[in-house]
Amino acid sequence: MSRRLTIAAAVAMISAVAATAVVAQTDVVKERQTLLKEFGSATRPVAGMLRGQAPFDLATVQAALDTYAKNAKVLPTLFPEGSGPGPNTEALPAVWQKKAEFDALFGKLASDATAARAAITDEASFKANFPGVVRNCGTCHDTFRQKK
Template identity: 70%
Template sequence: MVRRLTAALAAGIITAIVATSAPAGADVIKERQALLKQFGDATKPIGGMLRGSVPFDLAQVQAALDLYVTDAKVLPTLFPAGSGTGDTEALPAIWTNKADFDARFAKLGTDAAAARAAITDEARFKASFPGVVRNCGGCHDNYRQKN
């Protein structure tokens, strides 16, 4: 009996410590901003490749697509309820239409994975990649404040 009580008390204390040490809203905002900045940094040279102002680099395209696939799974978790205020450009529509918002990241991940498998040369890149980045625009149009 004493062991069970001690174990329950210890579990309660651990739960309280974990709950109070969870990232604050500002930390979640900074984390998602950092990941989205990585998206932008990875995409910028790819845009140049699409326009023909930067030489095609298959390895760089694949790295960007790998980043999209990985981070598209993580990013929806970085928009928990209550993290819409502070230093953020996230619109309230994210939380009022969270299912659509999350589905857009899932589609980005799926489209990026398909493009990663399909893109083997510049011609396939130019045919496939624009569809992937269209996902970004859809989210920005609906869920991000315009600057």
């Protein structure tokens, strides 16, 4: 009888740990998706400025660059082994196969955003510096994200 209880307890414990791991992976996917969506939200108004569809606004540009720098420092930690690929994420297997390259892109984004934040003071410096920052996004999307 006690052997059955021991086995049942062990099975229950393993099940609880497995369920916790699944929940943690789901949470990390949601967390990284939230931060990546913040990139998109920050980029939209700035993209309009680059295209001449919206007037230049330094505060909006600086806010976007601050978002890039802040989130780029956190995002590499939100792609742990086992958190993709899967049905709830657009991350390709290359994220984990080329993890050092993937993490380095976020480091470059943070660095470029910080440098651009200091360099951009007017519309001319914005148009000269901002495209280089968002090129990091395209590089990552081309290599590490499923095409829609």
